[in-house]
Amino acid sequence: MSLNGELRPIQRYITSHDPITGKAIVIQAKPSSVDKRKDDAIRFNVPYTISSFPPDMNDDQDLKSHEHLMSSGKLGLVNPGGTVCRFVDFAPDTKQPLMHRTQSLDYGIVIEGCIDMILDSGEEYTLQRGDIAIQRGTMHAWRNSSKTDWARMVFVLHDSKELCVGGQVIGEDLGHGAVDVPPSRLS
Template sequence: MSSSPFKPVRRVVTGHTPEGKATVVADTVQPPTFWSPQSISPIYDLCHTSESPAVIDSEIREGKWADEIATNTEHVSRNGSVFRVFEFSPGTVSPAHRTVSLDYGIVAKGSIVLELDDGERITLNEGDTIVQRGTMHTWKNESKTEWARIYFIVLASKSVEINGQELKEEWRSEQ
């Protein structure tokens, strides 16, 4: 299996000087993380906030920019937001999972199959969007040759409650 064919993920973050002028506080190529040690499908964390409304002036208040992704590895921020990129190599299947979050996804390249726990399958193609609302699901790249890249904005949410039962975060073993 080959490595990702996509350009590296560049992240530019703006902020303010002590005089209140706009400035760039970071311009980096993000290092990847992975679903599991054997996975070649990278994940790139771009932003993490731990509260809402977000604190966006740390470089003024603390004298330096506080990059929360450097210190926080939560998949979902309990009180804030997460912005990340997932790449799915050909044949990749994510672990079945449910998060207590509202996720906005945009397929940037390729196509990916969303499979819900009731067996329903939806193919999302380049340019398609998904509003994921705390459902149990997997992501499957069923292509034998093409990679897929999806951008996600993950927002904290309340748990779904059905018949008095709270649907909590759940991760199942990889398939």
């Protein structure tokens, strides 16, 4: 973390194979781009996605698919049929956390600071660096209660089958005043 409480930029390294020797090489090393949301209170950074599972890495098909999806501007929170790796930075003193649900199985790992996980049942838990939340299609929100420090989580979202609870299908719900992302699925 830097002196002013901001988090360091994320550097992305993508590996592949040297076509002659077959040895591992880095084919891209560059900063991962940041997308600022909600008046810079939330910052998204998507270093990689896959659009099929298992991914096809032959002829860099996975990389081409990722670059196409990112340039399309159509990535929602979830990538239907695939996965999304997303860093989310939360500004200090979050006032109104966004309650939302994705149709996905998510691993959310705190890597800097502390973050409150709030469930629609009213339950709240404070996660610290190294803690993980496994979100299974539930309504939840994240809040950074620190008055001075940013918090960072890394999420890996896996698309999931439709979820039925109590005989009702529940799907993505981006909440009121969402972070201006397109829906993950077209209805």
